[in-house]
Amino acid sequence: MASFELIDPAGGPAPPGPWASRPIPAGSFGAAGESEAALPLWRVILPASPVAARADLAAAEHSLAAQEAAVAAAPIRLRALATGGSAVSFGAPTATPETNLLALIAEQRGVGAASFGGGGGPLAEAEERFGAFVAQVRDAIAYAALVETLREGVLVARSQVGWTGDLRSLLAPGPLGEHRALHRRALALALRSRAALLRSFGIVMRGAAIVAAMASSPAGALIAAPAAWRFVDDLLREVRG
Amino acid sequence: MPDELLYFNGVNASRGAYGREPMTAAELAALIRGPAPRGEQVDPDPEQRRLLKQRAQQLETGAFEVKEGVQQDDLSQTGWAVVFPAPPAGTPDPYAAVREALAPLLDLRRRQAGPLYRECFGPAGYRPGESRGDFLKRQGAATSGPVDPERFPYYVLLVGSPEEIPFRFQYQLDVQYAVGRLHLEHVRAYGQYAASVVAAESGEVALARRAVFFAPANPDDPATRRSASELVAPLAASLQAEKRASTWQIARVAGEQATKARLAALLGGAETPALLFTASHGAEFDPSDPRQVAHQGALICQDWPGPRGWGRRPLPADFYLAGDDIGADARILGTVAFHFACFGAGTPRLDDFPHERGAQAAIAPHAFVSRLAQRLLGHPRGGALAVIGHVERAWTYSFSDSYGARQLETFDSALRRIMLAGAPVGWALEFFNNRYAELATGLTEDFENIRFGTPPDDYIFTARWTEHNDARSYVVLGDPAVRLPLAPADVEPPAARATIPEVAMPDPPTAGAAQPAPERPDLPASPASPGDTPAPAYTLTTPGPVVIYAGYPPGGLPAQGSAGSYGLGDLFRSGGEAVNETFQKLNETLRGFAEKLSQTLQTTLEDxxxxxxxxxxxxxxxxxxxxxxxxxxxxxxxxxxxxxxxxxxxxxxxxxxxxxxxxxxxxxxxxxxxxxxxxxxxxxxxxxxxxxxxxxxxxx
Structure with missing residues (x-):
């Protein structure tokens, strides 16, 4: 079973795609210097079987496509919510992004204005996680991305990609065409996920404007951004299942 | 043959590409099988799988869907039920106004069904997440075997959006019962639909015996070329050859004739027949496309020059007929329309196509009923009585496979029953339900055989899978008990189509109503219909019946204040200093981000x-x-x-x-x-x- 990890110096949430976001483990970069820790590392660990590796990558690509579609639909679902549309069903037994968004309001109503932005409730958590999300997006445009492909724990290829496209790859020698093909695919997946992450920022901010407009917020969309981020993150979780 | 490409109906109008690229049977079979084939892939509910098997066995033994002695086209014997979504306990029922608007129809059915009439309203309605079995048990009905109308009526009208009463529940209930769904945009539209059915069944509507088969065959497009030649042409010919159809005029509008203008004439214009059968691509849109809710399932006509002629560009509204194109002056009262098209009846939120590792793609922000069908049913001058169509993708492959074994009997039998036997549409659609049960049972066995190492031929397997999905996902929109209001064979029907009087009532939007789709500025606008009054937009201050949330705190719903929100305003209005503090923090975070963005863009110019x-x-x-x-x-x-x-x-x-x-x-x-x-x-x-x-x- 493949594993997809984003080792994220910003400690941000899992980006669109199959990735699990992990903090930098102490000393994990071996011989590399401390400054390397600032670079986000997208690591794909594939099984030894080529068939299984290809199937896992295909599943990851499908998962990313589904999540991209879910994120793209966020403004529509927010608008539907704002206008009483059908994004929320009657008494849905399970939480949905829409119910969670409104639960933020419920929490604020229940505990009073003084707790706004403080305490450990969902609002405060959303603000904190939104901060990490912004840092994650900032890093994505400030630093190169590193992409590593491992087969059964053995590193077979690495690439460093600047956001303007400059690309340096390091490959294991010899006739290892299969490794290289898998790395190309892993690299494409990571870069597509990075672009999806950036797009999701734009969508969150546009969503924030919708939420703020719904609320007639005098503070504008910025104050609504964490709630909008939480909504988009919930959409991703919904698709991930 | 496993290497032969399979073509799927449906054109993505956002991108000008097929909704699903052609693939080989072997590739599709691999996707359907997935890594761990199990019977659950046919239906996750074991009770439903048992029911499907039972239904398939009943077919072999000649048993009927309703218990012995009950005549399926007589409501006094079959009964009739209407099911609304149940509101959460202690909250006002948002469907009260809809029920009132439907009162003329409910009164009519109450008179016809007598003691076998049932209303499942309020707490008796459909509860969120309920399975077919749970719902029927709660109603006191058997969950398997032939329907006993004394326990629960055979004809069932679901009223509500597919978010409130899911499409899956409709498919499941439809295996035993004759089910239809009504979900319209505005309360008044429900009143107009009710008035239409009452007018049709009280002798005010007498339609000429005319059926039209409409079939574009777009250039370079195998899907429509096959549906035109292998579905529509033989279907029309088969009906023409039927003795009982001698009093019918059966016409085919195909190929170059099957333009949008011609379809508009057939759907509300001068040529509107009693029964219209269309076979075309249905337009599908990306979830991010603002046209999706309004135009998904619109019927793509011959105006589309095909995949090569048009290329991968967004399709303008000129190529398809959508709900917007049905003008206020349309005369459609009494018609029954059958659309073979992707998303012609509705769109689920997640797609039904098989994916590797079971990942399902979100294809829409929420499930919805086709706006074209809604417009036809709830038309202000009197609507269509029923629209039969497909939820999700329809499959050309299911009526013609490479073995030459055409599967037209299901369509043919259903249409004969509607046109020639004068049967209620819900009963006529039982042929699709029978086929669904038969294929689901075979497919479940296939999955089990694969699991134990004896896989079926890829081609047969994929054919069975597509036919199964196809048969399952045909639904009736409208009352399943309606039938064509035909003039007697020996009586000349009126020259002009009847209409209903104006239905006067407050007209708030109903649950699940969506906003009108903005046209993309870079696309040609749909031709405006004279006198067409667009449906009013959903206003924020309208009491919105839909926003009721599970787990909402004891304080209840957020008040709908003067700001026109659902209470979100208070989130940002209250808090005073704390808001300021939060604002400062966020502002700082985002300012830092904006600076980094600016630096990056500057670097870009250099790098x-x-x-x-x-x-x-x-x-x-x-x-x-x-x-x-x-x-x-x-x-x-x-x-x-x-x-x-x-x-x-x-x-x-x-x-x-x-x-x-x-x-x-x-x-x-x-x-x-x-x-x-x-x-x-x-x-x-x-x-x-x-x-x-x-x-x-x-x-x-």
Whole structure:
């Protein structure tokens, strides 16, 4: 079973795609210097079987496509919510992004204005996680991305990609065409996920404007951004299942 | 044959591409089977699988869907039920106004069904997440076997959106019962539909016995060419050859004739028949496309020049007929329409197509009923009595496979029953339910056989799977007990189509109503229909019946205040200092981000002048500290440097023994292609991020 990890110096949430976001483990970069820790590392660990590796990558690509579609639909679902549309069903037994968004309001109503932005409730958590999300997006445009492909724990290829496209790859020698093909695919997946992450920022901010407009917020969309981020993150979780 | 390409109906109008690219039977079979084939893939509910098997067995033994002695077209024997969504306990029922608007229809059915009439309203309605079995048990009905109308009526009208009463529940209930769904945009539209059915059943509507089969055959498009020649043509011919159809005029409008203008004439215009059967692509849209809710399932006509002629560009509204195109002056009262088209009846939120590892794609922000069908049913001058169509994708493959075994009998039998036997549409659609039960049972066995190492032929397996999905997903929109209001064979029908009087009542939008779709500014607008009054937009101050949430705190719903929100305003209005503090913090975070974005964009201007791709090889990758840009110890094997002015420098890898290292060179060139694609994608993504940030700052 493949594993997809984003080792994220910003400690941000899992980006669109199959990735699990992990903090930098102490000393994990071996011989590399401390400054390397600032670079986000997208690591794909594939099984030894080529068939299984290809199937896992295909599943990851499908998962990313589904999540991209879910994120793209966020403004529509927010608008539907704002206008009483059908994004929320009657008494849905399970939480949905829409119910969670409104639960933020419920929490604020229940505990009073003084707790706004403080305490450990969902609002405060959303603000904190939104901060990490912004840092994650900032890093994505400030630093190169590193992409590593491992087969059964053995590193077979690495690439460093600047956001303007400059690309340096390091490959294991010899006739290892299969490794290289898998790395190309892993690299494409990571870069597509990075672009999806950036797009999701734009969508969150546009969503924030919708939420703020719904609320007639005098503070504008910025104050609504964490709630909008939480909504988009919930959409991703919904698709991930 | 497993290598032959299969074509799927449905054109993505957002992108001008097929909704699903053609694939071979072997590829599709691999997707359907998935990594761990199980019967649950046919239906996750074991009770439902048992019911399907039972239904399939009943077919073999000649048993009927309703218990012995009950005549399926007599409501006094079959009964009739209406089911609304149940509101959460202690909250006002948002469907009270809809029920009132439907009162003329409910009164009519109460008179016809007598003691077998049932209303499942309020707490007796459908509860969120309920399975067919749970619902029937709660109603006191048996969950399997032939229907006993004394326990629960055979004809069942579901009233509500597919978010409130899911499509899956409709499919499941439809196996035993004759089920239809009514979900319209406005309360008044329900009143107009009720008035239409009452008018049709009280003798005020007498339609000429005319059926039209409409079939575009778009250039270079195998799907519509096959549906025109292998479905519509033989279907029309078969009905024409039927003795009982001698009093019918059966026409075919196909190929070049099957334009949007002609379809408009057949749906509300001068040529509107009693029964219209269309076979075409249904328009589908990306979930991010603002046209999706309004236009998904619209019927793509001959105006689309096909995949080659039009290319991969968004389809303008001129190529398809959508709900917007049915003008206020349309005369459609009494018609029954059958649309063979992807999404012709509705769209689920997640697609039904098989995916590797079970990942389902979100294809819409929420499930919804086709706006075209809604417009036809709830038309202000009197609506269609029923629209039969497909939820999700329809499959050309299911009526004609490469063995030459056409599967037209299901369509043919259903249409004969509607047209020639004068049967209620819900009963006529039982042929599809029978087929669904039969195929689901066979498919469940296939999955089990695969699991135990005896896979069926890919082609048969995929055919069975597509036919199963196809048969399952045909639904009736409208009252399943309606039938064609035909003039007696020996009586000349009125020259002009009857209409209903204006239905006067308050007209708030109903649950699940969506906003009208804005036209894309870069696309030609749909032709405006004279006198067409667009449905009013959903206003924020309207009491919205839909926003009721589970787990809402004891304080109940947020008040709908003067700001026109659902209580969100208070979130941002209250809090005083705390809000300011939060605002400052967020402002700081985002300002930092904006500065970084600005620096990045500035760097772009300097760095984007060239693109550099380097490929290194090292025997011990872990030893290279390449993250610091130091590739010491690694061997540089290939370089490509491309400048904005087109100058390109390449360093080609050589083998030790001479000659180009072709394998490495191939890897390197693919890396160059990837770098170019990534640059374009990243610039676009950063522009979107920046645009979103500025929009938020400007409050847009």
């Amino acid at each position: 984007a002048a060239h693109l550099e791709v380097e490929t290194y090889v090292a025997s011990d990758l872990a030893a290279i500290a390449y993250r610091q840009g130091d590739f010491s110890g690694a061997e540089l094997r290939a370089v490509t440097r491309m400048s904005l002015d087109g100058d390109t420098q390449v360093l080609v890898p050589q083998r030790d023994g001479g000659g180009v290292d072709t394998e490495l060179w191939a890897v390197h060139t693919s890396m160059v292609a990837q770098a170019q694609a990534n640059r374009a994608e990243m610039i676009k993504a950063i522009a979107e991020a920046a645009s979103g940030l500025f929009a938020a700052m400007q409050g847009k």
